[in-house]
Amino acid sequence: MALALVCAATLYPVLWVVKLALSPSESLSLSANPFPQEVTFRHFAAVLGASDSAGRWLFGRNLLASLTVSAATTIIGLALAVTAAYALSRFRFPGREAGLQTLLISQMFPATLMLIPIYAILQRLHLLNSLGGLALVYSTTSLPFCVWMLKGYFDTIPRDLEEAAVMDGAAPWQAFVLIVLPLAKPALAVTALFSFMTAWNEFILAATLLNDASLFTLPVALQRLVGEYRVEWGKFAAGAILVSVPVMGLFFALQKHLVGGLTAGGVKG
Amino acid sequence: MAEVSLKGIRKTFEGNPVIKGVDLEVGKGEFLVMVGPSGCGKTTLLRLIAGLERVDEGTVSIGGRVVNDVQPRDRDVAMVFQSYALYPHMTVRENLAFGLRLRKLPEAEIEARVKDAAALLELTQLLDRRPKALSGGQRQRVAMGRAIVRRPQVFLFDEPLSNLDTALRVQMRGELSRLHRRLGSTMVYVTHDQVEAMTLATRVAVFNGGVLQQAGPPLELYHRPANRFVATFLGSPAMNLLPARRDGKKLAGKGFAVEVASGLPGGAGPDVLVGFRPQELEVASSGFIKGEVEAVERLGFDGYAFLETEAGKLCARFGKGVEVAVGETVSVEAARDAVHVFTADGTALRHPANLG
Ligand SMILES: Nc1ncnc2c1ncn2[C@@H]1O[C@H](COP(=O)(O)OP(=O)(O)OP(=O)(O)O)[C@@H](O)[C@H]1O
Ligand SMILES: [Mg+2]
Numbered sequence: 031m032a033l034a035l036v037c038a039a040t041l042y043p044v045l046w047v048v049k050l051a052l053s054p055s056e057s058l059s060l061s062a063n064p065f066p067q068e069v070t071f072r073h074f075a076a077v078l079g080a081s082d083s084a085g086r087w088l089f090g091r092n093l094l095a096s097l098t099v100s101a102a103t104t105i106i107g108l109a110l111a112v113t114a115a116y117a118l119s120r121f122r123f124p125g126r127e128a129g130l131q132t133l134l135i136s137q138m139f140p141a142t143l144m145l146i147p148i149y150a151i152l153q154r155l156h157l158l159n160s161l162g163g164l165a166l167v168y169s170t171t172s173l174p175f176c177v178w179m180l181k182g183y184f185d186t187i188p189r190d191l192e193e194a195a196v197m198d199g200a201a202p203w204q205a206f207v208l209i210v211l212p213l214a215k216p217a218l219a220v221t222a223l224f225s226f227m228t229a230w231n232e233f234i235l236a237a238t239l240l241n242d243a244s245l246f247t248l249p250v251a252l253q254r255l256v257g258e259y260r261v262e263w264g265k266f267a268a269g270a271i272l273v274s275v276p277v278m279g280l281f282f283a284l285q286k287h288l289v290g291g292l293t294a295g296g297v298k299g
Numbered sequence: 300m301a302e303v304s305l306k307g308i309r310k311t312f313e314g315n316p317v318i319k320g321v322d323l324e325v326g327k328g329e330f331l332v333m334v335g336p337s338g339c340g341k342t343t344l345l346r347l348i349a350g351l352e353r354v355d356e357g358t359v360s361i362g363g364r365v366v367n368d369v370q371p372r373d374r375d376v377a378m379v380f381q382s383y384a385l386y387p388h389m390t391v392r393e394n395l396a397f398g399l400r401l402r403k404l405p406e407a408e409i410e411a412r413v414k415d416a417a418a419l420l421e422l423t424q425l426l427d428r429r430p431k432a433l434s435g436g437q438r439q440r441v442a443m444g445r446a447i448v449r450r451p452q453v454f455l456f457d458e459p460l461s462n463l464d465t466a467l468r469v470q471m472r473g474e475l476s477r478l479h480r481r482l483g484s485t486m487v488y489v490t491h492d493q494v495e496a497m498t499l500a501t502r503v504a505v506f507n508g509g510v511l512q513q514a515g516p517p518l519e520l521y522h523r524p525a526n527r528f529v530a531t532f533l534g535s536p537a538m539n540l541l542p543a544r545r546d547g548k549k550l551a552g553k554g555f556a557v558e559v560a561s562g563l564p565g566g567a568g569p570d571v572l573v574g575f576r577p578q579e580l581e582v583a584s585s586g587f588i589k590g591e592v593e594a595v596e597r598l599g600f601d602g603y604a605f606l607e608t609e610a611g612k613l614c615a616r617f618g619k620g621v622e623v624a625v626g627e628t629v630s631v632e633a634a635r636d637a638v639h640v641f642t643a644d645g646t647a648l649r650h651p652a653n654l655g
Contacts, residue, residue, distance in 0.1 A: 197398075
């Protein structure tokens with residue numbers, strides 16, 4: 031019963047957005063009924079079909095920008111996080127504790143606080159208004175979470191396994207690549223998903239750092255639909271749904287890796 | 300096949316000395332079993348031989364080569380971990396082949412070796428399973444198989460049978476013995492199980508507190524323990540030790556006196572410890588010592604009575620048909636020439652002469 035209530039509470043706003051996207055009118059109707067009276071795909075067609083003044087396909091460019099940034103963020107972030115987390119999990123070195131704590135503390139500040147320093151740094155690096163710069167910023171901001179997440183998981187993988195691999199003739203890096211990484215798949219999937227979603231959904235940094243409409247990521251492009259004088263709610267809702275679809279797809283694709291228990295049976299309990 | 304030689308090994312963890320100067324030679328093809336109380340450094344010593352830890356002092360040699368600075372993978376040593384440490388994401392076949400693939404053996408050779416080992420350990424049916432679908436005994440055999448396929452110079456085993464039930468343990472013990480005879484490799488084996496130590500070992504090494512107490516053939520250690528620690532550690536129930544004073548051939552303690560046939564070496568002070576294996580003491584109608592029965596263990600054919608005597612606690616055997624009741628006072632007789640004598644600080648002075 032409680033579950034049904036929670037489901038209803040979470041689904042209600044979603045249904046509302048769906049209704050908005052499918053209803054022919056552009057205005058916000060304030061009726062409590064979350065189901066559309068009339069169904070049209072006009073808004074979807076409008077969002078998907080829009081072109082800029084030079085006649086380029088806008089949605090396609092925005093989608094490409096979002097995908098590029100998100101994929102780059104995931105790859106850069108994961109590569110850095112995996113190696114850092116492994117070192118933090120397996121080796122004792124001066125500054126280890128301090129490093130872990132700094133990562134944690136950095137999570138306590140809202141990202142907007144970093145906006146100005148980040149802007150200044152990117153300006154120096156001539157990376158303003160570039161997707162590469164944005165990906166770099168995203169990967170660094172999602173790094174602390176990823177490192178903690180992966181370190182926590184590496185800690186649960188028995189060291190015996192790597193030692194057995196070393197006795198079997200593996201170099202330390204081979205023990206890492208051939209034994210630890212495959213076992214860490216669930217954590218890698220979660221971390222990848224997290225990085226991807228952070229980048230995919232982020233708005234403020236993207237809106238600040240990008241000013242070329244052809245480079246806009248989807249959330250920024252979406253926000254531009256909310257015009258200065260007239261808000262095109264129908265298009266906005268349709269766009270929002272289109273933006274969430276890839277993330278949902280990714281989630282389902284990774285779902286089977288998200289289940290834990292891969293290490294079961296390796297060592298006696 | 301290679302010999303392992305440890306010279307003056309010391310190892311300290313975070314300021315705690317764990318191995319305090321160990322000298323030990325393991326001959327070619329020998330089956331050396333290391334025993335000792337928990338925390339005495341057995342696992343650490345294995346890891347030092349394996350190269351998973353570095354010695355602070357001393358030298359480790361394998362096959363005449365000093366390997367202090369040699370990586371584990373270049374020592375040609377295989378280790379069977381106490382936890383088995385099977386790779387969970389690989390099938391049994393892949394587990395067995397892992398080390399050989401890393402060493403870039405030809406694929407045909409790998410297949411042949413895996414097949415051989417699987418047949419030897421009766422794993423052939425299980426080759427395509429993952430470790431989590433195996434029973435404890437099967438995992439244990441896979442762990443062993445992973446070592447065997449490599450055909451290393453030296454095998455290291457860390458309590459490999461400790462998690463198995465009794466029946467499986469007896470079976471695996473037999474298989475290990477067979478394996479040793481077949482491969483003829485040098486093996487170093489850690490266990491808490493006395494029976495494993497006595498039955499598998501060509502030589503037993505007893506450790507306490509990071510110090511080697513004595514090493515030798517199992518019966519040698521049992522019959523001629525070098526000190527009080529070895530005497531009480533090996534054998535079950537433990538050897539009885541009673542304080543006494545010596546006077547020539549006579550040893551007298553509170554409420555008892557025994558005489559030894561052959562003389563005692565001179566030198567040490569008059570205070571000694573007299574030792575008897577419980578198996579050499581018998582509850583009887585008359586004897587050299589009396590005590591009140593505190594507990595009785597009946598094992599079927601015979602049993603052990605635990606007594607409180609004037610000189611201290613004593614454990615003695617009783618045979619079939621003898622009735623022993625708790626609270627009763629009984630006499631205990633010793634077999635002929637059963638007396639071990641130790642100095643007050645525990646060094647052996649004498650052992651019974653008529654031992655096999
Ligand atoms: N990496 C380490 N860091 C700190 N102390 C350690 C480390 N490894 C072992 N020790 C300590 O060294 C001592 C010996 O440990 P070891 O594992 O060799 O004992 P053991 O004889 O194998 O015991 P058991 O029979 O319980 O397995 C213990 O007191 C242990 O706490
Ligand atoms: Mg141990």
